[in-house]
Amino acid sequence: MSATSASPSSAMRRAWMAVLAHTPRAELEAALSQVLEGVSPPEFDWLRPPETGLAMVRGRIGGSGDAFNLGEATVTRATLRLRNAAGAAPVGVACHLGRDRRRAELAAFADALLQLPEQHARLHDQLIEPLAAQLAAQRAARRHDAASTRVEFFTMVRGD
Incomplete structure (x- = not known):
């Protein structure tokens, strides 16, 4: 949190939005309901209800060369504003690959709740933190599985 304002830094927000974007709906729904258990969630207004569209995916030749259009991907996004009587009402934004409106x-x-200082x-x-740890464990497992199929080649030199 910044000393000059009550809002989180943009780097912190990017980090938690990445976690939210990569978490499957069932896990996100279960975790959010568990965290909000016994608490009445604040009301909100839709600024942009969940909508699905296409986004152009771009790549670079060799990873750093000229950009080219790789293809299109389905993206779902949503934007809402909490009804907050005390102070400015935070705006929550979500964007993820796929067509899952509920997940958005x-x-x-x-995202909006995380912007409330209290x-x-x-x-x-x-x-x-638990969702980030779970995603990190899944990535590590995928890396381990991929590493187990790695083949190392070497060249033997025949006699002189």
Whole structure:
């Protein structure tokens, strides 16, 4: 949190939005309902209800060369504003690959809640950190599986 404002830094927000964007709906829904258990969630207004569209995916030749259009990907996005009587109402945004509208709703709602100073620490500890750890474990497992299929080649030199 910045000393001059109550809002989180953009790097912190990018980090939690990445976690929300990569978490499957069932896991996000279960984690969010567990965190909000016994608490009445704030009401919100849709600024942009969940909608699905296409985004152009671009690549670079050799990873750093000229850009080219690789193809299109289906993307779902949503934007909402919490009804917050005390102070400025935070705006939650979500964007992820795929067509899951409910997942976009949940991610936008979680993003808005994480911007509330009184909710941020608790939600970050109970929602974002466990989901981030779970995603990191899944990535590590995929890396381990891929590494187990790695083949190392070497050349033997025949006698002089």
